[in-house]
Amino acid sequence: MASLKQLASQKEKFLGGHRACAGCAATIAARMVLTAAEQPVVVGAATGCLEVVSTIYPFSAWNVPYVHNAFENVAATMSGVEAAYRALKKKGMVEKDLRFIAFGGDGGTYDIGLQALSGMIERRHRVLYVCYNNEAYMNTGIQRSSATPRGAHTTTSPAGTEIPGKIQIRKNLTEIIIAHEPAYAAQTTIGYWNDLVTKVRKALDADGPSFINIYAPCRLGWAYVPEKTIKVSKLAVETCVWPLYEYENGKYKITVKPKEKKPITEFLNLQGRFGHLFKWRDDIPIKEYQEEVDMIWERLLKRSAQ
Amino acid sequence: MIVARTGNEAMAEAMRQINPDVVAAYPITPATEVVQLFSKFVHDGKVDTEFVPAESEHSAISACVGASSAGARVMTSTASQGLALMHEILFIAAGLRLPIVICLVNRALSSPINIHCDHSDSLASRDSGWIQIFAENTQEAYDSTIMAVKIAEKALLPAMVTTDGFIISHGMERVDMVDDAAVPKFLGTRQAKTSLLDVDNPITLGALDLQDYFFEHKRSEIDAMNNVLPIVAEVQKEFGEKFGRHYPLVDEYKMEDAEVAILAMGSTGGTGKVAVDNLREQGKKVGLVRCRIYRPFPKDAMLKAISKVKVLGITDRADTMSTMGGHLYNECRSILYDSDARPLMKNYIYGLGGRDISIEDIENIYAELYSIQKSGKVDTDIVYYGVRGE
Ligand SMILES: Cc1ncc(C[n+]2csc(CCOP(=O)(O)OP(=O)(O)O)c2C)c(N)n1
């Protein structure tokens, strides 16, 4: 288990001074992931908030080698970097033992980059793919993605008078990745630093492709005050909206089990993106979201009990 | 060593001899064989390459960008829809100044869907910042693939070498192959100035470049393009000295005393040369100019070649959809603007979707050029040669 003191005394690999909003969890996630890494890493990022706020030329927040190619292809780009590493290591042109980390937002991962990610895992590139999941396209102004939960207001699934935000359920990407039998897969969130750090280390030690879906609250898109980022992150876990679990060698394990499972309204009512649901003509949208969360949680309990 | 090879086989053999660090590719007709043959080389241990069998061309070229950023020597192969799918990343590869080489087999872009040759695929990427070399035959495809690696690494720009789908890619020809050991010797190892794998000197690649810097960076990319032709000439010279085959920037065939000439690109250059020989036997002073390096455009060499005839027939195996004819036609009209000597010009758009162009067709075009010379005027400046109802 990592100690906070030891983590805090490391050389920073993701530096301050970048342009993220106050309270942005995406950048917190990036810093935590790099802090957790015990080996030298090479990083790739997909187009999106993290990339935009961290690399406005001539500045860079990245104190490790970093490449940004385009929006949908960070998994393919890092496949290439990792392939080059294997080729050049074989020839003795690289000596060090390196690790590779790809960062993509939910848009760059669940939607436009899903194919490239699937290919990267299927080809067994030893890359850790981190999806920092803020449940919408934030960089372009809060549009819905397939990670956006039902009920949420976004600019392309607006809270209207007839339709209360997004009406479809969100895609369960972690399960899609697990179906690829990666060397390691997990869900975590920044509010649980120890869970996150442990999972990153496990992923980087795993001999094959790994995937971590990090729930990353966005104060702008989710419409809450910046100082609530950690609280929102924790409530997602306490309500089972975002279960923390991992998958390894065919086995599921819930890594943080809430002492008492709170109703999702405690998570929803902190955020402006769900505000309209509390004024809606009936309680159906909230009820349906609660049922979905319950169903997925129950299934996870069963899978992890086996 | 003299062997019989198809264009695809010759390109795959060149790749085997180059022995790139990484190849990432995806199959598409008529380029599939290049990838297949190369996979076999990998699985038979004939190369040291890390082969990335990507799940799409978009990912293939994206992996090439990643691998090249890591300092590796990187190649891929594609055609048509595959190149179109790569389009977004072509610009990124050039903007990041990565010397990736594509073995491209020219095939018509959909729609209508077709698998045969025209140049609509490669010409649609002419503004992407890639060096583009059009081979006339299998030998040239083989030689150019080897040279392209060196040119790209010297220019710090990506390059594509193209053959004509089926005509060259599947046509068996005599090829003089260089010794296996001579190719790595000719190329040396890639000396990348920076690498993502150098963790002690971390670089940020692909930063967000806004109004205050973008233009300077783009300008320096254009400067790099400006430097390409001398590099091509130098590499071609070195190749010629080492291996005995000499390549020009612009290929001039029997142009010394030519009155009328045709400008062509790709395999039609070869067909045209046979027509030239036939007509020369009849005492006609005809010549042929072939555009071998299309990007960057060899303006001076081209001007020198085409401005000396009275009538020039410009053949284009693609249309710009501008209603102003084909690519070569537009570019040649443009370079002739400042020239005192300006031939009468007629644009022949031909061969779309693989419609055959024969020696007789080209002889017919020469006959037309002669009648233009006689009348002193061009009635229709752009024609679609060989289309029913035209
Ligand atoms: C091919 C392509 N389509 C669209 C865009 C525009 N675009 C840039 S970032 C982005 C959304 C990013 O969303 P996500 O991946 O969730 O990251 P976030 O900004 O939320 O961190 C979009 C749509 C693009 N850059 N490239």
Ligand code: SF4
């Ligand atoms: S919009 Fe959201 S994800 Fe983007 S920088 Fe701000 S808080 Fe972070």
Ligand SMILES: [Mg+2]
């Ligand atoms: Mg997002």
